[in-house]
Amino acid sequence: MISKLSSQSVFGLFFTSLLVTIVRGQSYAPINVTCPSNLIRYGDNGLSPLESQYITQRRTKVAESLATWLGLAGLEDFNTSSFLANESNVPTLAIAFSGGGYRAMLNGAGVFQGHLNCIT
Numbered sequence: 001m002i003s004k005l006s007s008q009s010v011f012g013l014f015f016t017s018l019l020v021t022i023v024r025g026q027s028y029a030p031i032n033v034t035c036p037s038n039l040i041r042y043g044d045n046g047l048s049p050l051e052s053q054y055i056t057q058r059r060t061k062v063a064e065s066l067a068t069w070l071g072l073a074g075l076e077d078f079n080t081s082s083f084l085a086n087e088s089n090v091p092t093l094a095i096a097f098s099g100g101g102y103r104a105m106l107n108g109a110g111v112f113q114g115h116l117n118c119i120t
Contacts, residue, residue, distance in 0.1 A: 055092075063090045 047055070063084050070080045083089055095115075097108025 059087070059090055059092070066090065 067080050067084055070078070070083070095112070097111065098104045099108075
């Protein structure tokens with residue numbers, strides 16, 4: 001779990017990756033590669049059954065958390081149950097971070113850890 005990673009662990013991962021890169025003589029510069037012919041999933045095939053199952057399970061947890069939060073908000077004349085009965089009212093959210101290097105990776109990990117600390 002990323003929220004339990006210490007700064008020493010993150011630095012250790014960073015340093016190890018950097019050392020491996022230096023030892024192998026690899027560069028940060030992009031190179032041309034051939035894409036594999038057996039990709040896991042193409043975008044036009046829809047979601048796999050496991051992805052669909054995960055989204056359904058996650059939507060249930062999100063709806064429960066949202067119901068709790070709306071209850072704590074103390075809104076007057078608002079029926080939380082009827083609002084959440086419409087599945088389109090349960091938000092679907094994705095988080096994406098910039099990539100390409102160690103600085104971007106550490107920035108993304110820090111932002112993600114900060115968000116986790118805010119909601120847990």
